[in-house]
Each structure stands twice: as structure tokens, then as C-alpha cells.
Amino acid sequence: MSVDVTNETQWVIDPKVFSDLGIWVLDQMRVSTQSDLTIMFVDPDPIAELHMRWMNLEGPTDVMSFPMDELRPGDGKTVMEGVLGDIVICPWVAAQQAAAAGHSTMQEMLLLTIHGILHLLGYDHVTPEQERQMFGLQRQLLLTFFALRHDANVQATLPAGTPDALALYDAAHGAGRDLDSK
Template sequence: MSIEVSNESGVDVSEEELISVARFVIAQMDVNPAAELSMILLDLEAMADLHVRWMDLPGPTDVMSFPMDELEPGGRPDAADPSPSMLGDIVLCPQFAAEQAKAAGHPLAHELALLTVHGVLHLLGYDHAEPDEEKEMFGLQRQLLADWYDDQAALYHRTRQGERDRHLLDRTSDFHNHPDSL
């Protein structure tokens, strides 16, 4: 899976974290693992320009999605051979997201992870224009974000356990090589 991030926002964010959450959501939604995604981070002015041009709405916004290919979770049943596709572009505005994060009382990194999940779901055809669509999309968004956090916690614990195991093995090998030194 190829995920490109271009940060033109002037805000220092963890691109690795954005890639991680996007990759997780794409995998959970059963999209072809060779799919491609582009993420662009813009400043307030550039995002406001896009928002007016594409949505005919004034001012900046937090996230916009620009799908490239018609993709659905699990692939399209009418496709002869599920091949890699370009999902599209997700455009994030970290400055706008920072204000939302502050108002919600959580860190910018969490807000950007949430917006990344939201953007990927839009690329996959989810919407929230109607109440039933909103309920479905936001429920899925919450679940995917929670599952990603669980996955990150498990990865952290596996990594820490591996470090402890390596340390113990190093000490054991020292003992076997130099029993009098311990």
C-alpha cells in the first residue's frame, strides 16, 4: 500500500502516525492492499481556497476528500481482476484541526487521526448528508479509530516486551560467557 504525505501546512505533525491510521483503516475496510492514497496538509489560506473552489463554501475546513476511483469495501463484485487503484486525495488543515482539538479538549494528533479516518471513509463512498448515513459513518469512524488505538497499544506492548526479552537474553548470554562477572 502506497501512502504519500505532503505537508505544506507549516505545522509539524507526525506523518508516520497519519500513514499508520490511514493504512489501518484501508486494511480494515478490505481495500486492495496495493491501493494508493495521497495525503496533503495545507495551511488555512490554501484550504479556504480549495473549500470555495470545490464546495462553494467560504473559509477553511478541517478535511476534504477527492476520490479517484470508485472503490467499495471488499472490492467491486463486477470487476474482473481486483487490481491496485488510486483511492484519491485527503486534504487536511492542521491549523483548523488544532482549533477543533482545543475546543474538544484533546490533542491535535487525535484530531488529525480522526480526520484521516473520516477522509478515508469519504474516499470509500461513505457520506453523512442524511441522518441515517451520518449515524452509519460516524459509528464506523468511532469504531475504526478505537480499533486503531487498540492496535497501536498492542504494538507498543509487543515492542516493549521484545526489548525486555532482548535485554534478558543479553544478560543471559553475558552470564554464560562470563559467569564470574555477575
């Protein structure tokens, strides 16, 4: 199983934690060890462009998932192999959401990683029942990962003096982004 992590931001993010999380979640969901996943961290402008291009929604969002081979969770008998897809996460939006939720940016990005993987596996949250199922599963996976990992509390940080890219985006494009319209 391959989980590639790319960070195109100034955030200091430990790629191993996200790679380990991806491998662990895929294992829990019984996805083949021959499957590939990419996790990419980007600034507000690139994710806003993706958000507009693929969802026709303005502004940066927290996470977007791009499935490739439409793999689904395994049933223990059938092995699904292939490229699971790509997850794109904006740490700036994650930091804003984390502050509102009262937890760390790292915890939010780990949650968003699981959320993105579940989307790649066909889960969605359009209906209340789907939302209950998906959010319950992502919470269970996240809490179990935290319980098993002593280093899961590693923090994502910004170098001192780094300008706030989300504030710069808002200044250039106008505020009023709707973060709940995913």
C-alpha cells in the first residue's frame, strides 16, 4: 500500500503521521495493500480553483476528494486493488475550523484525511442517514487511531512570520466564503 503525502504550503506537517493514518484507515476498511492514495496539502488559492472547477462553488474549502478506480471497502473475501485517488486538504481552512471546534489544526487535518478517504470509498453525507453513518465511522476511526498512536498528537505549525494565506485570499477575493457548502 502506498500513501504519498505532499505539502505545498508553508505549514510544517509531518508526512509520516498522515501516511500512517492513510495506511491504517485503508487497512481498517479492508482495502487492498496494492492500493495507492495521495494526500496533498495546498494553500487557499489552489483549493479554491479546484472547488470552483469541480463543484462550481466559490472560495477555499477544507478537503476535496478525487476518486480514481472507484474502490470500495472490502468484505474480507474480495480484494479491491488500484488507485484509490487523491485527497486535497487546505491547512488554512482546517485551522479556522479547528479553532471554531476547540481542537488543534492537526486533529482537524487528521479528521479531514479520514473524511476524504471515506469519500474516496464511496461514503457521502447528502442525507441525514448517510451523514450519521459517515460521520460516526470517521469519528470512530479517528478516536481509535488516537488511542493506538502515541505520536498522533504531533502538531502542524507555521514558521514565525508566515502571512495568513486565508486572510490574503479573503482580501483579494472578498470574504463571505461558505465553508459548509461542500
